[in-house]
Amino acid sequence: MNYLPLFIDLKSKNVLVVGAGEVALNKIKLLIRAKAKVSVIAKELCSEVQFLLHQRKINWLSKKFELIYLKKIFLVISATNDVKLNEYIYQKCNERYLLVNTVDDKFKCSFIFPSIIDRSPIIVAISSGGAAPVLLRFLREKIEAILPMRLGDVAKIAGKWREVIKKHFSNFLERRRFWEKLFKSVFVEHILNGKKEQAIKILKKNMYENDLLTGEIILVGAGPGDSGLLTLRGLQILQQADVVLYDCLVSEEVLDLIRRDAQLICVGKRAGLNNISQDEIINLLIFLAKQGKKVVRLKGGDPFIFGRGGEEIEAAKNAGINFQIVPGITSALGVAAYAGIPLTHRKYAQGVIFITGHKCINGFVNNWSILSDSSYTLVIYMGTLKAVYIAKKLILFGRLKSTPIAIVEKGTTVDQKVFTGCLSEIEKIIKMVATPSLLIIGDVVHFHEKLAWFQNENKLNKI
Structure with a gap:
């Protein structure tokens, strides 16, 4: 995580914006919405910024930046075309432990502006840290589409009733369950449809339902x-x-x-x-x-x-x-799929058997005759410690020494490795494998080389 997302209360706090062009305008509008006290330093003000000045929503301090203007400032936005001035402001803000954002230069920022979806008081902020702005815009459009415009009204009503609910339910878990149940009910739909009175009736009804707190x-x-x-x-x-x-x-x-x-x-x-x-x-x-x-x-x-x-x-x-x-x-299905190994195949495996390399507490003994039937794929969970023993038993009961095997280490993760070989080579292979790993035995293992699709650059560790 390159940036820690924070929501800052800027109400009545002094914020300095250096620059007053169209880029600065966007930041100024956001700051005004956050109820900050915005002061501007710029040689000239674009027409929209002039209008905000006329409305007394901002203060025009000066045409030239001076260090004196950094006194009693909470954070600074540098939005000029002057690269040297931006560098100077960034340096001086850092010396004074002031938060500073240099527009369109993330290397001269102690904080950045996220992309915002506003359903006040619900605010969703997303960021790519400047790495993929087009992807970010795409994600914002998706989130905007799924969040109803009146979602903020749900939060506002819940906020008004929060203290009442807190007094009614003294137990924290009871309060949590109340809100979870309420937000899953028709209460939300009533608010989204503008039926606030009906929503309040649902809320009151849920308050007095005697649901015991059950685990x-x-x-x-x-x-x-x-x-x-x-x-x-x-x-x-x-x-x-x-x-x-x-x-x-x-x-x-x-x-x-x-x-x-x-x-x-x-x-x-x-x-x-x-x-x-x-x-x-x-x-x-x-x-x-x-x-x-x-x-x-x-x-x-x-x-x-x-x-x-x-x-x-x-x-x-x-x-x-x-x-x-x-x-x-289950691991057998997920890991085999990510290794490109079909556990069943009408030409090579009529079935699949899952077993564990650990013995059950009741002394259960494997039926080696069935497990050694080559028409079945055998998948062994937690088999690393007993792999050599299992291989010897399978060969003793009829499995060919040349039977293909795959041991998949850390399957389905970015660290996945697939080791392949044959049953007689298992003692040599197992020494190279870390846990967790899964052992797959059967002719279907041949498909790995052809069908491997996940982490192809590290796909094959063939003996």
Whole structure:
């Protein structure tokens, strides 16, 4: 993040604009809308700026810039055609720790103006940091189109009732749930359609509905890594969460989509580390939910595919806690697709089998005869530690040593690497692979070389 977005209160604050042409005019108009006290220094004023002076909306200080004019100034806009003057103003503002913007020269700016979508009091500001202004304009048009013009009225009415609601609901979570429920109701539609009285009736009705603050546990599959593979429902839940318990396999991109005021707790497990136990995770989920919180258990891939989601939801059910399940794209599907490997193919694989390299707690033993059937693609989760053992077993039960394999490291992310070879070479390949990784065994692996499309420049690490 090259710039930290801030919303600054300029009400009655002194702002100096050096320059009074058309470029300066745009900045002056914004400053006036923000209720700043605008003073201008310029040899001449363009006609529109002259009109603002005539309306007494600005003050014309001088025709020439002097350092004395920087006293008691909150921020400065330099909008002249004089490169040396702009450089001088930038330097002197920096010496005085003043915020300064030099128009059309981002290297002489301590702050920049974003592109603004105004639905006051709701303001949306977006910026590319000067990197892609045309793309920025395109995005602004998209956002303008989806935000109703009367959206600000919704915020204004909510603001008027905020203190009333605060007194009515003493509990913070109760207040949050009230507003979430209200904004999802017909209340918003009534305001957008100009029916404010009916909207207020809905608000009052919701105030006196005796909804108990009940907690909930929601399993959410985060997908295999790429945040674009998170489902729409998953995103919606992450924006509603009070607490999120997440695994180490969940990418930073996905974590960035969680509501900013949610509590984040890492409960991930890593081999060889002193990890939180599954029982401790379950106890924490139940404890938080019993406090009335919306608790999200965020797991890499899909929570019901080797994610122990079944155990956690079973515990929630036994504790009498409400729960939901939001499936995710499991790693086998996402990673294979990003590696260009179709898991089934009518000529090479009539089916696909998912297994884990870890043993189940009840001592479950794999049926190696079935797993060694070459008509099935075999996908192995968490198989790095047991890869050599698994390969030897498969060969012993009939899989050919020449069977193609792929090990995909950090699949679907920008760091994805695909290592290919054959079953007999697995011991040599596995030494080069970092975790997390996924092992794919079967003739369909041949398609990787032809169909690889993601990160093509790093696509192949062939043995």
